[in-house]
Amino acid sequence: MRHTLSILVENRYGELARIVGLFSARGYNIESLTVAETLDPAISCVTMVTSGDDRTVEQIVKQVNKLVRVVKVSDLTGVSHFEREMVLINVKAGNQVAFQRVLHLVSQNQMRVAEVMEDGLIIEATGKWEEMNELVRELMPFGIRGIVRTGAVALAKNSAEEVR
Numbered sequence: 001m002r003h004t005l006s007i008l009v010e011n012r013y014g015e016l017a018r019i020v021g022l023f024s025a026r027g028y029n030i031e032s033l034t035v036a037e038t039l040d041p042a043i044s045c046v047t048m049v050t051s052g053d054d055r056t057v058e059q060i061v062k063q064v065n066k067l068v069r070v071v072k073v074s075d076l077t078g079v080s081h082f083e084r085e086m087v088l089i090n091v092k093a094g095n096q097v098a099f100q101r102v103l104h105l106v107s108q109n110q111m112r113v114a115e116v117m118e119d120g121l122i123i124e125a126t127g128k129w130e131e132m133n134e135l136v137r138e139l140m141p142f143g144i145r146g147i148v149r150t151g152a153v154a155l156a157k158n159s160a161e162e163v164r
Contacts, residue, residue, distance in 0.1 A: 032151030
């Protein structure tokens with residue numbers, strides 16, 4: 001099962017490497033990883049997506065919590081939260097028909113054209129992980145020259161579960 005973890009950590013040199021090292025040393029896979037400062041510049045929020053059964057993820061959370069400079073770890077999977085991912089896709093659209101079809105898809109899915117080129121365009125989209133996967137599948141027939149995904153960012157909806 002896919003789990004989204006939110007980890008508050010002291011904003012110090014090497015802390016992200018320690019967290020990632022813990023996952024690596026125990027053979028856990030990280031599917032996506034984002035990190036940025038919170039409102040407090042001394043604290044960063046690491047959003048990490050991993051897979052595993054509930055027991056395995058519970059062990060991961062306990063082990064991350066033992067790290068000295070970790071402030072708080074939350075598994076957002078079981079709580080009400082808002083999660084999004086951004087994707088940039090370089091799509092071929094060499095002829096007018098393909099170009100119009102891609103533009104139609106963009107307008108239907110509330111995406112944004114970030115750049116128009118002679119033989120294609122770069123599309124920017126934000127949404128749920130599943131929606132971004134579906135978007136990629138829909139654009140495959142046109143030809144995708146490149147794709148970059150940010151990884152998930154997530155925020156608890158309930159202030160009692162909020163992590164800053």
